[in-house]
Amino acid sequence: MKKRFWLAVFLMSVAVASQAADGPTQERGRELFESTKLGTNGKSCASCHPGGRKLEWAATFDDGKLAGITNKCIDKALKGKPLDPAGTDMQSLIMYMKTFAGPGK
Template identity: 60%
Template sequence: MKKSFSLFIVLSAFCTAAVGNAAAGISIERGKQLFENTKLGTTGKSCATCHPGGKKLEWAGTYDDDKLTEIANRCIQKALQGKPLKPDSEEMQSLILYLKSFAGPN
């Protein structure tokens, strides 16, 4: 019962944050669209090309937003040969939310 209540509290907080962010144009769905978009670079590939379904990104939830921004932009620049996203942009914030959704169990 105690674990169920704790899970409920965590999920409620997450949903509240997601609704607030969605109003600002930041969402996991938008992050997913970016993750699957080949237009982030010039190679015709997307993040999902190397990480289908978030494969090998289970660690993403262990990093803070600044570190994930750095990692994501490195991949966009090198693997996708694209321009980095601005760290404070809605696009990057959405991508970060989506990357964190791959986090495995603790």
């Protein structure tokens, strides 16, 4: 009986960890922000916004508007393919960009 209980606890913890890994994270957002793989010209978001420069306003926009602005940059500045606005990568990127908000957020 004890073995079944601990097996069930283990399986539930694995399921919860798996679900958490599939959701948006700031760490994934940072990786995307610094990655040159969002585009085709060797640049990243950090190329134009080192340390989040000029993104202090990011937290003032709703996620939909910020996704649109971000995709415009990916398309034009990075020469890349826009991300799914509702996808995990875009949500992670938005989550990370909002960390650059100024003190008045």
